[in-house]
Amino acid sequence: MATVSFRGATRYYAGNDKPAVDGLDLEVADGEFLVLVGPSGCGKSTTLRMLAGLEGVDDGQIWIGDKNVTDMEPRARDIAMVFQNYALYPHMTVHENIAFHLKIAKMPKDQRDARVQEAAKLLDLEPYLDRKPAKLSGGQRQRVAMGRAIVRQPQVFCMDEPLSNLDAKLRVQTRTQIASLQRRLGTTTIYVTHDQVEAMTMGDRVAVMRDGLLQQCDTPVGLFAKPRNVFVAGFIGSPAMNLIPARLSDAGVALGGATIPLTPAQKAAVTGTEVIVGIRPEGWDTVAASEGLPVTIEAVEELGSDQYLYGSSEAEVVAAGEDVEHREAPHPIVIRTPGMSDWSRGQQLGVRPRTGAVHLFDKETGNRLPDA
Amino acid sequence: MSTTALSSSSTGSTGQPPPRRKAPRRPKPAPGTQRISPLRVIGLTVVWLFTAFNLLVLYWLIMAAFKTPLEIFREPLSLPATLFERGTPFRNFVYAWESAEFGTAFLNTVILVAVCSVVIVLVSAPAAYALSRLGVRGSGPMTAFIAIGMGVPFQTVIIPLFIAMSEIDLNNNLFGLALIYVALSLPFTVFLLTGFFRSLPDELEEAASIDGASATRTFWSIMLPLARGGLITALILNAIGLWNETLLAIVFLQENANFTLARALFTFYNAASYQSEYGGLLAGVAIIVLPMLVMYILLARRIITGLTLGAGK
Numbered sequence A: 001m002a003t004v005s006f007r008g009a010t011r012y013y014a015g016n017d018k019p020a021v022d023g024l025d026l027e028v029a030d031g032e033f034l035v036l037v038g039p040s041g042c043g044k045s046t047t048l049r050m051l052a053g054l055e056g057v058d059d060g061q062i063w064i065g066d067k068n069v070t071d072m073e074p075r076a077r078d079i080a081m082v083f084q085n086y087a088l089y090p091h092m093t094v095h096e097n098i099a100f101h102l103k104i105a106k107m108p109k110d111q112r113d114a115r116v117q118e119a120a121k122l123l124d125l126e127p128y129l130d131r132k133p134a135k136l137s138g139g140q141r142q143r144v145a146m147g148r149a150i151v152r153q154p155q156v157f158c159m160d161e162p163l164s165n166l167d168a169k170l171r172v173q174t175r176t177q178i179a180s181l182q183r184r185l186g187t188t189t190i191y192v193t194h195d196q197v198e199a200m201t202m203g204d205r206v207a208v209m210r211d212g213l214l215q216q217c218d219t220p221v222g223l224f225a226k227p228r229n230v231f232v233a234g235f236i237g238s239p240a241m242n243l244i245p246a247r248l249s250d251a252g253v254a255l256g257g258a259t260i261p262l263t264p265a266q267k268a269a270v271t272g273t274e275v276i277v278g279i280r281p282e283g284w285d286t287v288a289a290s291e292g293l294p295v296t297i298e299a300v301e302e303l304g305s306d307q308y309l310y311g312s313s314e315a316e317v318v319a320a321g322e323d324v325e326h327r328e329a330p331h332p333i334v335i336r337t338p339g340m341s342d343w344s345r346g347q348q349l350g351v352r353p354r355t356g357a358v359h360l361f362d363k364e365t366g367n368r369l370p371d372a
Numbered sequence B: 001m002s003t004t005a006l007s008s009s010s011t012g013s014t015g016q017p018p019p020r021r022k023a024p025r026r027p028k029p030a031p032g033t034q035r036i037s038p039l040r041v042i043g044l045t046v047v048w049l050f051t052a053f054n055l056l057v058l059y060w061l062i063m064a065a066f067k068t069p070l071e072i073f074r075e076p077l078s079l080p081a082t083l084f085e086r087g088t089p090f091r092n093f094v095y096a097w098e099s100a101e102f103g104t105a106f107l108n109t110v111i112l113v114a115v116c117s118v119v120i121v122l123v124s125a126p127a128a129y130a131l132s133r134l135g136v137r138g139s140g141p142m143t144a145f146i147a148i149g150m151g152v153p154f155q156t157v158i159i160p161l162f163i164a165m166s167e168i169d170l171n172n173n174l175f176g177l178a179l180i181y182v183a184l185s186l187p188f189t190v191f192l193l194t195g196f197f198r199s200l201p202d203e204l205e206e207a208a209s210i211d212g213a214s215a216t217r218t219f220w221s222i223m224l225p226l227a228r229g230g231l232i233t234a235l236i237l238n239a240i241g242l243w244n245e246t247l248l249a250i251v252f253l254q255e256n257a258n259f260t261l262a263r264a265l266f267t268f269y270n271a272a273s274y275q276s277e278y279g280g281l282l283a284g285v286a287i288i289v290l291p292m293l294v295m296y297i298l299l300a301r302r303i304i305t306g307l308t309l310g311a312g313k
Ligand SMILES: Nc1ncnc2c1ncn2[C@@H]1O[C@H](COP(=O)(O)OP(=O)(O)OP(=O)(O)O)[C@@H](O)[C@H]1O
Pocket: A013, A014, A016, A020, A038, A039, A040, A041, A042, A043, A044, A045, A046, A047, A194
């Protein structure tokens, strides 16, 4: 078990002047479950592959524990990896697949078998030990890939979207299994996914990446409560946060009849004349259409416990007074209401941001304005 | 048949008989794939004509090997009779085996072909692996260079080869011939295996390296087994080619004791046709042809494609 630390790790791919991972600084604590999340192509796999030693590190360093592994071969790093498509050895049985590392490490056969049995039991793989991977279902293959990783008792687990090939139900099931297994083993784990729900449910901390740059690394609650910029705000949370551009006046930001005051520190931090107001679907109070920001409901998503109203606002709250091209109305707005409320399509309602539910971002830079 | 009826009646007496469902003998093809198109008709005709012709030749050869010369010419397609009536059905084979010294030649050939094919694959496989997967600098040009070897007809280098082999005293020597066989077969085999290794997924190699396997270990434990289909293909193609190889054997082997089957048959041909021993001659041909046919039938089924099935998803 060990800590992992990326120190300015940078990776260029041949023929591309823009690095796939750009100066990544990230500290992962011993035993931590860190999830790397971000849209496709943001450099998550590259980060993981650099840690595993499958990609060179062009700049910066990577440390595991107190060892600089930047130029170490993969096999010297004591890392186990679960690949996105599992990469099981097709000509070996499940048992041989799981035992391959131990065999190479020259562990005596009886000890080896005991370890494989133990891992198989943990993962419910015992009936399949003599089968070849071709004769397993997707979920079983996924567990074999996990087995191959845990049997080694490595310093670090790397997992690259191990659940992406599973169906939705199995994915939810397996995701909790992996998380609890990791807690039990206490092995430092770096887990890649592009599914933010997976990230938020599994990770001790979640690192959000975009275009090779680390955007924010925080606990799920921290990410949710204080997204550092517009990208993180829009990426984390489902349905996504409402991000509404608005013009800044002396009093503050006007939104739906209400004015959101800005603190002096916030005012000082704004670089342009506009800010982006971020309000999560659950951050609205519903009022009469004439009072707050008027919204026309276009679709209702009934979840039983909650209800999401997808609507749009025709109101010219958005940068009011500006010329037509810059107006972003109708602006889509998502509102959460209690489940089974009787809203229906075409209805109008007014919404008003709840106090304390407002996130403010600078429009030019996209960064969060200081909270106080 | 009867057991099916029995078991279904016995379950019927105990309660509801489970509905017996039987899959059709041939699953229904996808719509449109069975349509008669001109291409299909031409293709099928050509394939069947070709197959029929080959089967006919094979039939004729095997039957003729059991016939007297008179029968061969009078009734080329009928079943053999005379030799069986005389009670010596294998007379032609015995004649060929003894008078052509096929015994030694057979042994020579089996050893030569087995050793050469194995050596060729043993040398080619690591070479192809290195060229296709290890990211060796200049591997592209090197592969192309090896491929050039396939373009040079070996007939054009026979004379220089003969002189060279005489210089180092490996003329009229089975070891010398083996060297030539291996050398001349390498380009094709390396090229064939390069393609095969290239088609294997990268991730297995990466998984192996993370599992702690060295490059050599990865090659032996992961890549070679996965390329088994390719290795067997290479082995069969080389074995068949070398088994039938005649020209080099004629040039490089002069002594009866060193003869390979093809070489011995060449000598035997002169003797047998002089004595009008056509039955014996064709028995000799059969002795050469049949082992390869058997080997092909046995091994061809082991050319497993899609062995990587199950690696992913
Ligand atoms: N072998 C390669 N050669 C060149 N460019 C590459 C290579 N692999 C990845 N890239 C580029 O590097 C960037 C990051 O790729 P990476 O695979 O790390 O993305 P990712 O975050 O894992 O995305 P996904 O969620 O789709 O797996 C992408 O823009 C990709 O096009």
